[in-house]
Amino acid sequence: MFLNVHSSYSLKYGTMDIPAIVSKARALGIHQMVLTDINNSTGAIEFIRECYKQGIAKEPDEVQAGNIPYHLKPIAGIEFRKEGQLLYIGIAKSKEGMRELNEFLSIHNIEDQALLNDAPVFKNAFIIYPFTRNFNRVLKANEFVGIKSSQLNGLYKHDLLQQKEKLVVWHPVTVGSKVEHRLHEYLRAIELNTLLSMVPDDSKCDPDEILIAEEALQSKFEAFPFIIDNTQKLMDACDLSIYFEPQIKSKNRYAYTKEGEMFDRTLLRRIAYKGLAYRYGNDHPVARERMEKELSIIEFKNYCAYFLITFDIVRYAMGRCKFYHVGRGSGANSIVAYCLRITDVDPIDLDLYFERFLHEKRTSPPDFDIDFAWDERETIQKYIFKKYPKWHVAFLGTMSTFKDRAIIREIGKVLGLPKEEIDTFTDPTKERENQQNSTYQKLLAVHHHMRSMPNQRSIHAGGILISDEPITYYTALDMPPKGFVTVQWDMYEAEAIGYEKFDVLSQRGIGHIREAVQLIKKNQNKEIDIHDFKTFKDDLRLNAILREGQPVGCFYIESPAMRQLLKKLKCEDYLTLVAASSIIRPGVASSGMMKSFIERYHAPDKVVYLCKEMEEQLKETYGVMVYQEDVIKVCHYFAGLDLADADVLRKAMSGKYRSKLAFEELVNKFFQSARVQGHAEELITEVWRQISSFAGYSFSKAHSASFAVESYQSLYLKTYYPKEFMVAVLNNYGGFYSRWVYVHELQKTGAKVYLPCVNHSDEVVNIKGNEVYLGFEKVLGLENKMIKQIPQERRKNGSFKDLEQFVKRTQITLEQAILLIRLGALRFTGKDKKTLLWEIYNYLGHNQKRMDSAELFQLQSKEYTLPVLENSALEDAYVELELLGYPLNFNMFDFLKTSYRGEVMAADLSEHVGEIVRMVGNYVCEKTVHTIKNTKMWFGTFLDVKGDFFDTTHFPNTTPMYPFAGKGCYLILGRIVEDFGFPSVEVLKFAKLDIVMNPVATD
Incomplete structure (x- = not known):
């Protein structure tokens, strides 16, 4: 009887989530119900699944056998509205009907067209119009009119009585109770951006739009039994039981090739073994055995197409586009992925378990994370959307809450x-x-x-679905501003339905590497094989920089916390960096594992292992379970679980396993299997305690290894080609620190860094030999038009000869010209800023007529003799601070009124451990953390006058009295402490130092 039920997926309208709707229907004994959310089908499949989950929807043959006394039959559809007003309700008769409704809505979303007042003819879906509409035509076979009990009096002598077989019960459901109606009003007010008291009645639901017993609803229509019969017939004609799947089946594209699955298997094997020869040579029995094992599981789980599609994406990127990529995530556990060049992480070298990525007992789908440079990802996305048919490819959505x-x-x-x-x-x-x-x-x-209610739909960071059957069987599609069609549900619903996403992501670190390689080729004519990782990881110079903890600009290892950890570990090899990339994570650090690892790392001979198996499996990490793979290894080699069960248990302990009963069975299996191995009960209990305490915090070793590979690549470029690398960092949105830190690092390389110049600068930073010119892109206040036009005009017609020619050729405005003059970008004229500021009014003053066309003849303008106008370095520095955010050629310390620079420098801190000292530092960044007592403390990072980093700790008892006050130089009184060889300052007192006034300041 309930043809029009709204869930909370009717955004800022419905108030009940789907489990609540099903639970209420069950309590009321409702037998059939249609979920019809407004302009979306987000919850349709979830609704069908929830009915079966709560045990009140059964397979049709069971119902027909008469064995089930009660069941709720789930039906789904869409309510179509235009500008907030109801047009009609679509109800799917079948799976095909769901596709028709979804595609109808999708077309309007994608083409940004308003919905038609009359619905098209659907072959497999019903349409219900509200009774309030005027009907001057005969309704089509699939069309009906919904009438509320409060509207029954309006049937008297109504034309629709001539088509009474078209009338059905219409009792919308929007809220859980009349009290909940108030929450609905709040949602409507937020949506309409109006006062609660000003929400129009026609923009909100009636208070009685709640679920009631079917008998109660039927009693309202007892004088019109034909309406009840019509409604019953309509609902009986609907059957969406095909969506019920006791075992979730993959909905991804089933075959990569046109020939089908068997050809996919042959193709994957051929490509994989070709890659095996490339990666390992022709004689590597261990690799071949591992390859066969993986391929058999991939084939058993029908994931050949998944690997081939990912390979195709990578091949396109590396081949035609010459893009650099990083394959990371648990996919790096696969030798097949390594040989297909999806990832550069060698799983044999690192003893990575394929079962962490895929095994025969895994129920949730795995996924690859492929990272590209921030400005190249869209090209890859377009390729994917162009390659696969309409309705078969879409972005994942996301759902934000309140x-x-x-x-x-x-x-x-x-x-x-x-x-x-x-x-x-x-x-x-x-x-x-x-x-x-x-x-x-x-x-x-x-x-x-x-x-916890849904607030709005958005687009996933990079997840793409490639479907075998049209995705519109399961969802309508949106068209966000990004320009790619997007499903109306998130990754969790995608996984529940059976989709594995392809993560095409981006990160700045790849942009740094890509552009650095390009600049080295252009500036030094050297070709760099950035994938030659095996050479990088054994390079003594690179490992020395790691050990000193100074890899500023390098992906993942430049943050203050990571620099500290590298120095505490005296990290000088790849495996230690992989471990560091894992233990730096917040959960690991807060659990005490980081400290334990560092202690054992420096005293490996003192490590006491619980048993022989624990020593064999955890020797690399000194008995600490740093990685998720460590949990798998211990469960397998200590307790005797097979690798598949070991990974299922690992996943369960990380909070991603939903069945409590199944989890308890696995725990029992762990203990029983460990007893069979001959271990004592006390030992088993202790090993289990360690596993359960570590598993929730542990990080995938494959993830860490992927990060470490990219870190080494960045470190190689920074070490041997520092100028080009730092320019690349600046041109790709920097990294952890503010832009000025990277400019400072660039100057430390010995490069001559110049302010923007109209005759030398481009949109971004450029480098030629040892000379670097900052670009126009980051000049505050400079319009995008000028950022592009100035270098384009210069490249097209040659350098600018004087101010007058610059004005005429660029058609610059007075305001923009003044900005460039103040910054010194027109210094090529040989005239000082004050003179240029005077002269610009000759050309662009308020009474001057702009020349909007090119001159046939160049006429000399009159020259005037001006008095000498003073300009100071301090004044220039203030302008740079205003327009760039930092002074290029003026040290921040030179702004200070005091000449005091501290009694200790950063490089000498280790010599003063335990002493209370005064230091002066230029603020770099700060980090706020919460203590166990829920109080705040801070960690600061500064540069001393010599340009070296030092770090500070601000405890809760001192920080409120001595707070951070933004950019600038600070006088710091603190005690020098040292932790595993890393010195820092525990702040006792702290104050920002006064600076000299801008010479041209009016106040």
């Missing part, structure tokens, strides 16, 4: 609270004071009810 406390501001706005009061409610420093405020408590109560 959990962000920023929604409290929105709730305050709809209540009409003044901005000043709302600001106090969103100020974290006033949290304790707000707790006593009744209005704030009301806002929190509303937020509590909506915080």
